[in-house]
Amino acid sequence: MDFILMLTRADRTVSDCLRALDAVADAGVRHIGFKDIGVDHATLKELASRIGDLGATSYLEVVSTGREAALDSARAAVDLGVDRLMGGTWVEETLPLLDGSEIAYLPFVGDPIGHPTRLGGTPGKIAADCRRAEAAGCAGVDLLAYRTTGDDPLALVRAARAATAGRLVVAGGITGPAQIEALAAAGADAFTVGSALFDGSVDPNAATLAAQLAPILATTATTGGGH
Incomplete structure (x- = not known):
């Protein structure tokens, strides 16, 4: 699996x-993402550029669960020049906005609600959304498995894996090695970690962001993925 460091x-x-980003520049992380709120657009522009300078793949994940704001996020992704756009559920309207760019799109599957975002939807709903996204030409899907409001997170991952050959990214609520190993076994291609690194949940004894990263990177390596 690939580890996507979210600066969120x-x-x-x-x-x-x-x-x-400067603090982890030497850690060898190859996938780095951010949201389109929290800092101004100029800062995001510089952040995306610096991620590219590191040779890493850049990700913008949509925060809004409203149509117009989500489509604005897609437009922002084009302006920022990121490599991948994740989130949002308006697939048929988002894909044309990305025409002419090289941005790969991975929409949310299921029913994302609120902020911070939670996930509604059964394994059947997740699977159906995965099939629709693949048929529309998306590169994969963004699954908020550990933010589910009901079903077993890993059941959602397995349902998604069975329904699509596209890239399956599991985002949100991941705090440590046990979850990462379980995701690998369930068939995820990548996972994100953000809040747990910045609030110290990964390793309460780690004093720096780079130290928080260490167990994540070590576990990623043992699951057969890169950083």
Whole structure:
């Protein structure tokens, strides 16, 4: 699996995102993302550029569960020049906004609600959404498995894996190695961690962001993925 470092906390880009990126620049993280709220557009523009300079793949994850704001996020992704756009549920309206760019789109599956976002939807609903996203030409899907309001998170992951050959990214609520190992076994291609790194949940004894990253990177390596 791939590890996507999200420079976010509580579904917002952290205010010191540029400094945070500098702090982990030598860690070898190859996938780095952020949200489109929390800092101004100019800062996001610089952040995306710096991620590219590191040779890493950049991700913008949509925060809004409203149509117009989500489509505005897609437009922002094009302007920022990120590599991948995650989130949002308006697939047929989002994809044309990305025409002419090289941005790969991975929409939310299920029923995302609120902020910070929670996930409604049964395994059957998740699977159906995965099939629709793949048929529409999306590169994969964004599954908020550990933010589910009901079903077993891993049941949702397995349902998604069975329904799509696209890239399956599990985002939100991941705090440590046990979940990462379970996701690998269930068939996820990638996972994100953000808040848990910035609030110290991964390792309460780690004093720096780089130290918080250590167990995540070590576990990722043992699951057969890169950073």
